Amino acid sequence: MADLFDSGAKGGEEPARNRPLADRLRPKSLDEVIGQDQVLGPDAPLGAMLAAGSLGSLILWGPPGVGKTTIARLLADATDLHFVQISAIFTGVPDLKKVFEAARIRRQNGQGTLLFVDEIHRFNKAQQDGFLPHMEDGTILLVGATTENPSFELNAALLSRAQVLVLERLAPKDLELLTQRAERELGRKLPLTGAGRDALHEMADGDGRALLNLIEQVAAWKTDAPLDPEALGKRLMRRAAKYDKSGDEHYNLISALHKSVRGSDPDAALYWLARMLAGGEDPRYLARRITRMAVEDIGLADPQAQAHCLHAWEVYERLGSPEGELALAQAVTYLALAPKSNAAYAGYKAAMRLAKQTGSTPPPKHILNAPTGLMKEQGYGADYAYDHDSEDGFSGQNYFPDDVKRPVLYQPVERGFERELKKRLDYFAKLRSQRQT
Structure with missing residues (x-):
């Protein structure tokens, strides 16, 4: 057997x-x-x-x-x-x-x-x-x-x-060498113009076997003149680009889209968005991921970015494909050109690490409510400073557990709206230092 x-x-x-x-x-x-x-x-x-x-x-x-x-x-x-x-x-x-x-x-x-x-x-x-x-x-x-x-x-x-x-998909020069080898085997040149030859290679999409199958079809045609790309396109269906919505290509292309947005390249971002949509990707998945990009990479440098993405998502839900896809393209373009900051994202991750390290450490007693007499006797709420009664509406008191040294988790960048947030953060840090001395 x-x-x-x-x-x-x-x-x-x-x-x-x-x-x-x-x-x-x-x-x-x-x-x-x-x-x-x-x-x-x-x-x-x-x-x-x-x-x-x-x-x-x-x-x-x-x-x-x-x-x-x-x-x-x-x-x-x-x-x-x-x-x-x-x-x-x-x-x-x-x-x-x-x-x-x-x-x-x-x-x-x-x-x-x-x-x-x-x-x-x-x-x-x-x-x-x-x-x-x-x-x-x-x-x-x-x-x-x-x-x-x-x-x-x-x-x-x-x-x-x-x-x-x-192994890599065949480059254009490799496809040309393979075409020349096929022509020698067939004993004649293919009836294509130079541009038509390039179009044939594009149709193969880096697949040598697909190219040879296309060449067999072209070689069997009887034509009065070499075919240009338009004439070739009428006789051959363009090979669909390889795209597996659940496999490597799915993750590779969404990674390319995300990094193009992060890199402030709207042309590349639009290209990868189009590649995914052309491959049959669910636009709702893209709407969700685009919104995530706004949260992760733009953050508070442009607070409108999230709203823009959510609005584009809603427009897509109302219009559907293909009209609603334009809203996603607009959102991608906006994100690519928006000021970038991952400060809130980095601050959140740092806070999660600190939360895991400190476990169940309780809050300081002065910021706990004391609804019962026993809790008041235990010091709950004692010496709490009501910020609205303080000068500048800021008491500068400690809100971290007593045995946790105050960390710096959120560090805004000098870009976009976070410039203003940094000014506020520096202002409160200065006041806190004054009130604690």
């Missing part, structure tokens, strides 16, 4: 013209792989491993169509290991046991096995643990492929036994 998963055996070769272009152009050696120099270069991790003859188990993490399967297959060829490919989507525990047993027999006969597991993050934690003994005793050399962040999706034990290599 293990042979059902076995890609090591050579079958009858299918005529080249009947094979998809992506299969016909599959590299024959690691030197032919386009892109991924950060992994395959002479001084890069894989290049160094192969040069030293010390290839270990790997996790290849990257978007679709960047060569994960191809690299795994070529690694087996470069190390004379038997290549076996399985997919976590279609493989259960009984199948895995057969794969491991076949690898064990193969090892007894003097040949190692490179087991390539596509979508390895689809295996649950217990299934991932099942690989560990076979990795440790050398039965298999594991190469896993995943589009998800291994830190979140794979067991710590598995990660400790494998090196994670990050």
Whole structure:
């Protein structure tokens, strides 16, 4: 049964013209792989491993169509290991046991096995643990492929036994090299203008396999003149941008939006907002996160920022999509250009740390109410100074527990409205010092 998963055996070769272009152009050696120099270069991790003859188990993490399967297959060829490919989507525990047993027999006969597991993050934690003994005793050399962040999706034990290599989406220059390789295989140039060629690369969105599929369609067309972007767009649907609303891309893009707002770059902030909306993100989620940005990064430097976000949120609820999304865009623009301060946020976090350190320490008795005679006898409310009766409406008395040294938690910045708040804070600090001496 293990042979059902076995890609090591050579079958009858299918005529080249009947094979998809992506299969016909599959590299024959690691030197032919386009892109991924950060992994395959002479001084890069894989290049160094192969040069030293010390290839270990790997996790290849990257978007679709960047060569994960191809690299795994070529690694087996470069190390004379038997290549076996399985997919976590279609493989259960009984199948895995057969794969491991076949690898064990193969090892007894003097040949190692490179087991390539596509979508390895689809295996649950217990299934991932099942690989560990076979990795440790050398039965298999594991190469896993995943589009998800291994830190979140794979067991710590598995990660400790494998090196994670990050593969990147193909750059425009890589896509052009791949296009030229396809044209040599086809024996003719694609019927595209220069701008049309660039548009084709944009449609591929960094995915080499997607590009080759698009090229096959373009190559089959009969045209009187090269196609420009507009003509190309009429014949091809633009590939949807990769966006997983519950995965890494979701968190990466909201992080990019938040940091663009914090960095006072409205153009970048609008771009990332548009990327998320175009990817199908829930505008209500964005409204909530935008409001959080106002609280965390603008704070009291511009007290209107929160109100602006809440109003934009309400406008979206009334108008819905797509009209209401403009209100969110306006809020993002306002936040990006607003004066920034995280002083209240930092003060709150410092207060939480102090609250945990001081535990259940009671307030000073002079600021406690004394509704009963017994409480008055215990000193509750004694010597409390009613601030409205004090000069300047400020008594300067202590409001912290008696055994807690007065901290400085809120430290306003010299930006926006917090300039005024800092003046008030300094004023009261000066009065407090005078009243306490």
